[in-house]
Amino acid sequence: MVEIVISVRAYCKMLLHMMKYPHSAVNGIFIAEEKKTHERGQLVINIVDSIPLFHTSLGLTPMLEVAFMQVDHYCKSKGLEIVGYYQGNRNYQDSSPDAVAFKVAEKVYENFNNACLVIVDNQKVSVECREVGFQLYQYSDNKWKLKDKTSVFLEQGHSALGIASTLLQSKVYRHLVDFDNHLDNITEDWTNQLLNEEIEHCL
Template sequence: MGIESTYEIHQNAYIKLILHASKHKTSAVNGVLLGRISGDSAVVEIVESVPLFHSQIGVLPPLEIALIMLDNKKFETLSKEGKDRSPVMQLYTKDASRSWKLVGSDGSSRLKIKQPSANVILLDYISSGKWKDIIDFDDHLDDISKDWVNTELFN
């Protein structure tokens, strides 16, 4: 079997995921993680996240549209950029046998937050109601003027 990958998620990608889940507390949410493999190592850097849906009605056609639109976008955050690095989310990967596996379910901690201050900043964003500002692709389909990739969220 090959080398097991370790996953590092950048602060803004991590915060966006949690804010999306916080906005839609009673719904399952999903999105896309964008990243790269760092050099020759087995570290996958997750540098961007894009919130997609919070409803479960007819997801496939809008998902295809969202993925095509994402493929056409150029993300500047894909270029390179201590404390508690424990994420408050779970990452699942799909292996060659097509089954989903929780990353780190074997007891290892293979999902880390790249910037140690992410949970402190996340707490501040949640307590200040910043989660209300997150826009997903579902919201964009309701009003196409809404920025579903959230380019201004951290400005």
């Protein structure tokens, strides 16, 4: 049994990425601590951050490869590892994984066999953040299966939703930098250190 804990930072940055580009599909990577702990006989994966990737063409292989190489190098320097992929679809009513989502998630799975695939549930995302706005899948029996919600936890629980709402209403998504922004201007920081600090101030 694998237990997945998503940090407030990782969750908020995923939503901020969606809100910055509400008319586009977006995607990104989840990273976690390399050291995984066992509690009550369960493997616990602590997702500590998310890295926003793209908001234009999500599945362009050359750009994905560049992004993954840079994120992997960053993770190794910080004692972290790539453990998951998130995607928010363009269509408001579409909250299902598509070919791009499966393709990128499988790339993550090749290097981390407890990889997760997270799809934003557009219909549950709002500035009020009244409920958790995503579905999480893991690979099992040769296919991606929807994970039981009892084994997926949002750090700080309901309080995390309040923090996310505060950040969205404050429009801090204007400060978020994804890889598309970085490729347009390499001085833009895709690790989002300044945004991370803004989130930490809300905790």
